[in-house]
Structures are given as structure tokens and as C-alpha cells.
Amino acid sequence: xxxxxxxxxxxxxxxxxxxxxxxxxxxxxxxxxxxxxxxxxxxxxxxxxxxxxxxxxxxxxxxxxxxxxxxxxxxxxxxxxxxxxxxxxxxxxxxxxxxxxxxxxxxxxxxxxxxxxxxxxxxxxxxxxxxxxxxxxxxxxxxxxxxxxxxxxxxxxxxxxxxxxxxxxxxxxxxxxxxxxxxxxxxxxxxxxxxxxxxxxxxxxxxxxxxxxxxxxxxxxxxxxxxxxxxxxxxxxxxxxxxxxxxxxxxxxxxxxxxxxxxxxxxxxxxxxxxxxxxxxxxxxxxxxxxxxxxxxxxxxxxxxxxxxxxxxxxxxxxxxxxxxxxxxxxxxxxxxxxxxxxxxxxxxxxxxxxxxxxxxxxxxxxxxxxxxxxxxxxxxxxxxxxxxxxxxxxxxxxxxxxxxxxxxxxxxxxxxxxxxx
Numbered sequence: 001x002x003x004x005x006x007x008x009x010x011x012x013x014x015x016x017x018x019x020x021x022x023x024x025x026x027x028x029x030x031x032x033x034x035x036x037x038x039x040x041x042x043x044x045x046x047x048x049x050x051x052x053x054x055x056x057x058x059x060x061x062x063x064x065x066x067x068x069x070x071x072x073x074x075x076x077x078x079x080x081x082x083x084x085x086x087x088x089x090x091x092x093x094x095x096x097x098x099x100x101x102x103x104x105x106x107x108x109x110x111x112x113x114x115x116x117x118x119x120x121x122x123x124x125x126x127x128x129x130x131x132x133x134x135x136x137x138x139x140x141x142x143x144x145x146x147x148x149x150x151x152x153x154x155x156x157x158x159x160x161x162x163x164x165x166x167x168x169x170x171x172x173x174x175x176x177x178x179x180x181x182x183x184x185x186x187x188x189x190x191x192x193x194x195x196x197x198x199x200x201x202x203x204x205x206x207x208x209x210x211x212x213x214x215x216x217x218x219x220x221x222x223x224x225x226x227x228x229x230x231x232x233x234x235x236x237x238x239x240x241x242x243x244x245x246x247x248x249x250x251x252x253x254x255x256x257x258x259x260x261x262x263x264x265x266x267x268x269x270x271x272x273x274x275x276x277x278x279x280x281x282x283x284x285x286x287x288x289x290x291x292x293x294x295x296x297x298x299x300x301x302x303x304x305x306x307x308x309x310x311x312x313x314x315x316x317x318x319x320x321x322x323x324x325x326x327x328x329x330x331x332x333x334x335x336x337x338x339x340x341x342x343x344x345x346x347x348x349x350x351x352x353x354x355x356x357x358x359x360x361x362x363x364x365x366x367x368x369x370x371x372x373x374x375x376x377x378x379x380x381x382x383x384x385x386x387x388x389x390x391x392x393x394x395x396x397x398x399x400x401x402x403x404x405x406x407x408x409x410x411x412x413x414x415x416x417x418x419x420x421x422x
Contacts, residue, residue: 005129006244007117008151008159009100009136012168014113015040015053017146018092019082025145031080037061038080041069050261052084056168066261089113095144103136108244114163116156118244133171141169157240158183160192179238184211194232197303198225210236228304254284254292257344263302264340274327275390277345282320285347286377291316293349295323297330300342308344309334316351319369323347 011017019040020033037058042049049069061076073079093112100107103126104117119129126132133150141147147169151162154175161183162174174182189199191210201224207213213221214236221229234240256277264270274297285292296310309330317323327345379388 003120004154005119005122006153006156006159007104007119007129007133007136008110008153008156008163009115009117009140010149010151010160010163011096011113012147012149013053013055014092014146015084015089016055016082017053018089019085021092021145022085022088033080033082036080037063037076037078038082039063039069039072040084041072041081042084052261068262092144092146096140099140099144106244116159116244130171130173137169137171155238155240156242156244157192157235158238164190174238176238179214180211183238184209184214184236186210188213191232191235193228193235195304198228198232201225253294253346253348253350254281254290255296255344255346256280257298257342257346259300259342260340264343267335270331270335270340270343271328273343274331274345275324277343278320278324278327279390281345281347282318282323282373283377283380285318285350286373288350290350290352291318292323292347293351294347295326295330296346296348297327297334298342298344298346299331299334299340301338302341303338304341305338307334310348312349318373320373321369 013034016033016038023030024032034055035057036055037060038055039051039058040053041051051063051065051067051069051072054063054065054072058072058076058079061072061079063072063075063079069081073081089112093109096113097107097109097115100115100117104119104122106118108116110116119126119132122132123129126135130152133152137148137150149163149165149167149169150171151159151164152171152173152175153159153162158174158176158179162172165172165174165182186209187199188194188202188207188210189196191213194202202208202213205216205220205224207216213232216233218230218233221233223229225232258273258277260273264273292313293316294310294312296308298306298308300306311326311330313322313326323345376388
């Protein structure tokens with residue numbers, strides 16, 4: 001059996017690169033955002049305006065993705081802030097994934113601006129994997145107008161870690177035999193899945209590098225971090241058995257989650273995000289002519305503590321409002337007021353049968369909401385998902401049907417005629 005060859009292809013400063021390329025395409029005299037201190041950011045009039053992407057010159061001012069624009073402007077008074085254009089980014093993402101699918105039989109879109117490609121056994125067609133990675137990088141730059149980093153390895157984890165090495169417009173390898181020289185000397189916080197809180201705890205144990213983590217007794221890590229400790233020990237040793245998947249598995253449930261660019265500390269913002277997740281989940285359920293019986297909510301706080309709770313419904317449903325109503329109830333039972341970095345909504349026990357426990361007081365309401373949901377789905381299918389949205393999402397930085405990876409996947413699947421399952 002041939003050795004696995006996996007690429008991780010990551011667009012450099014995606015939103016900013018795509019915006020800069022578009023600006024130059026409509027005005028050849030426009031200033032190239034990539035060459036000046038600039039960021040893509042939300043409305044500065046809003047309290048949660050944040051940096052979504054930054055240029056390399058902006059990085060020199062220690063501006064970080066996810067930080068408030070107010071803070072970024074203090075670091076660089078002459079900073080240029082361009083508003084995001086998510087419809088443009090989704091189109092660029094489609095072009096990006098489409099090009100990768102021409103060269104790899106299995107492409108897994110990981111987010112709006114990155115993907116894994118299984119290149120195993122493709123040497124007869126493309127030649128040496130590293131040489132072809134460089135040709136692919138050049139093709140993307142020359143045909144699509146933006147640069148990427150490509151990590152090459154035998155598993156997804158190491159390919160992703162390799163793509164994060166020196167940027168931009170580079171190809172890096174990180175095969176298992178290269179782990180001691182290329183990976184182990186890095187700070188422990190640079191390991192995938194090690195956040196600030198975990199890194200701080202590791203450093204208190206005297207574990208400062210990925211190599212030190214790799215040589216730590218895994219039993220100790222499991223005592224300190226439970227299952228997460230075993231995961232990061234495996235990752236530190238370059239072990240990852242996850243396979244690339246380019247298709248959805250048969251669906252027993254539907255879910256969506258979002259890792260926010262800022263810690264969510266107030267209920268109003270959290271419920272806004274939950275509603276956007278329920279919008280997407282509800283649309284996916286209805287697209288499959290399905291109904292669900294169970295709703296779950298998952299929260300991860302800024303210390304990476306995860307909690308979840310579920311509820312079985314009296315009646316099966318595919319109505320967004322019913323899913324959201326249940327999600328809010330679960331959220332209020334779960335949340336301990338700790339700032340949140342991830343919120344998720346999932347549903348399960350999906351079937352094609354509608355089972356209703358009739359309630360004299362809301363029977364007509366559910367029927368009206370069902371018809372309303374169907375009408376909204378029809379409008380979005382014909383004119384695009386942004387053609388109709390709830391009033392609370394107008395001028396909001398929260399996408400009305402989530403953002404980033406999920407939106408990119410929806411755009412990709414819509415070309416095939418239906419939304420994705422998760």
C-alpha cells in the first residue's frame with residue numbers, strides 16, 4: 001500500500017487577499033491592501049467590530065486576527081480598515097475548491113479558505129508530490145490571483161501544521177521522520193488544539209515545547225486534561241488517524257457550531273448566534289424532507305470547558321422557531337456566565353415521518369410557521385440565501401445563517417443542488 005500523501009492548502013490572509021484582488025480588478029489604480037497596513041474588519045461603530053484578516057505590513061504592528069478594531073487602531077493610527085464582503089469571499093472560495101477538485105480525487109473543505117487534498121497514488125499523474133505542490137501553488141497564484149501555503153505530509157494533522165510554517169506563498173513538508181527537527185522545538189501553544197488555557201496549564205507543569213509534551217507521560221496528561229490530554233499527546237507525536245472525507249455520511253442528525261472571533265459575554269449576543277445556527281440547521285432538515293426529535297446545545301468557554309444538554313421534543317419538527325425556542329431553553333440552563341468561544345446547536349433522531357403531539361393552543365401557530373419556513377426556503381433557493389433574513393440580522397456582524405466554513409460549504413453544495421448534511 002502506498003504511503004499516504006496529504007496536502008493542506010491554506011489561503012494567505014484570505015479575506016484581505018480576495019478583497020485586494022477584487023478592488024484591483026475593478027480599479028487598476030486602487031491601492032493594494034496587501035502592501036499597506038490594512039485589515040478587513042466589521043463596523044467600527046459597533047462595540048464588537050473586530051479584525052477578520054490582516055496584511056503582512058499590519059502584522060508588523062502586532063495586530064492580531066480577532067482583536068477589536070479600536071485596539072488595532074491604537075497600534076497603527078494609519079491603519080486602513082476595509083469592510084467585509086462575504087458574498088465575494090464565498091465565490092472566491094468556490095473557485096479555490098473547484099481548482100483543487102481538478103487535481104485531487106478527494107477534497108475536504110475544512111473552512112472557507114482551507115482544504116485537505118488526498119494525493120495518495122497520484123505520483124503517476126502529477127509526479128513528485130512536493131514538486132507538484134509547488135506547481136499547484138503557482139497555478140493558484142497565477143490563475144486565481146491569490147497566494148496559498150501548502151503543507152505536505154502523510155496525515156492531516158502534520159499537513160496542517162506544515163502549512164502554518166513560514167508564510168506567504170510557500171510549500172513545507174512535515175513527514176513523521178521530520179517531526180523531531182521541525183515540530184518539537186516549537187512552543188507548545190503552536191500545536192493544533194492547544195489553546196491559551198491549555199498552554200498555560202502545560203507551562204505550569206514545566207512543559208514549554210511540543211517536544212516536551214511529546215515526551216510527557218500520557219497518563220499524567222489524561223489525569224490533567226482527560227480525553228483532551230491524550231489527543232494533544234498524540235498530536236505532539238505526529239499521530240493522527242483521521243481520514244479525508246469529501247462527502248456527507250448518511251444523516252441521523254443535523255448540526256452547526258461556530259467558534260467566535262471574540263469571547264461572548266452577554267446573553268443577547270449568544271442568542272443572536274444561536275438563532276443564526278438554528279436558521280442553518282432548520283434549512284438543512286427541511287431540504288432533506290426530514291424531521292428531528294431531539295435538540296442539543298453545546299457551549300465551550302474561554303477556558304475550553306465544554307458543556308452540553310439535550311431535550312427530547314413532544315413532537316417531531318423541522319421548524320426553525322421550534323428548534324430555536326428549545327435551544328434557548330437549554331442555553332439558559334447551561335450557561336454559567338463564563339465568556340464563550342464556541343456555541344453549537346445539534347439535532348438528532350431524524351426521520352422522514354412527522355409525529356405530532358397536538359396542542360390545542362399552538363397547533364395553528366406551528367402550521368403557520370411551517371408554511372412560513374417553506375416560503376422562506378423557496379425564496380432563498382431561487383434568489384440566494386441572503387435574499388431574505390430576519391430583521392434582527394440587518395446591519396449585524398453575525399451572519400443570519402452562520403458564517404465562515406459553514407457558509408462556504410453551503411455555497412459549494414448549492415452548486416450540486418442541495419445543502420450539506422453534518
